[in-house]
Amino acid sequence: MKKILVVDDEFDLLTTWRLVLQMEGYEVSTASNGLLALESARANPPDLIITDWMMPAMDGVALCHALAADDTLVRIPVVLSSAAARTPTVTHPHLEFHRKPLSIDELIGIVARLIGTA
Numbered sequence: 001m002k003k004i005l006v007v008d009d010e011f012d013l014l015t016t017w018r019l020v021l022q023m024e025g026y027e028v029s030t031a032s033n034g035l036l037a038l039e040s041a042r043a044n045p046p047d048l049i050i051t052d053w054m055m056p057a058m059d060g061v062a063l064c065h066a067l068a069a070d071d072t073l074v075r076i077p078v079v080l081s082s083a084a085a086r087t088p089t090v091t092h093p094h095l096e097f098h099r100k101p102l103s104i105d106e107l108i109g110i111v112a113r114l115i116g117t118a
Contacts, residue, residue: 001027002115003044007037007051007063017050020104021111025118034058038066041073047115050107052100053082061088068092077114 004026008014011032018028029046031037035058037051049067053060060080067073068091078092083100090097098110 001025002048002118003027003029003046004111004115005029005031005037005040005046005049007031007034007049007055007060009033009052009055013052016104017107020107024108024111026111034060034063034066037063041067041076042070045073046076048077048079048111050079050081050111053080053084053088061090064090064092064095079110079114 004021006014006017006028009032014030018030021028029040031040033055041049051060051063064078064080067076067078074093077094079096079098080088080090081098081100081102087097
């Protein structure tokens with residue numbers, strides 16, 4: 001089963017995306033900030049990481065840099081999303097930036113394109 005790690009400090013969004021992706025057949029784990037996400041990814045590497053940009057402890061951009069610097073995790077595609085007007089500057093070979101809000105259909109389409117259907 002394909003694994004997705006969803007990272008966001010907004011509980012309602014985290015819950016909604018987890019349920020939607022589980023209904024599509026993916027195995028989903030969640031984290032409320034970049035530090036917890038990095039620990040989770042190292043312990044159990046996912047097939048895809050979907051992360052918010054603005055979060056406490058470690059934001060999504062810092063998470064992307066940490067993933068890119070890790071030989072094991074650098075190959076995992078990352079979707080970075082934010083409602084911010086500007087696009088962040090991120091160095092990661094498999095990164096896509098998407099503006100929030102993302103619709104459920106958009107989210108499912110992005111996931112299917114990056115890692116295939118569940």
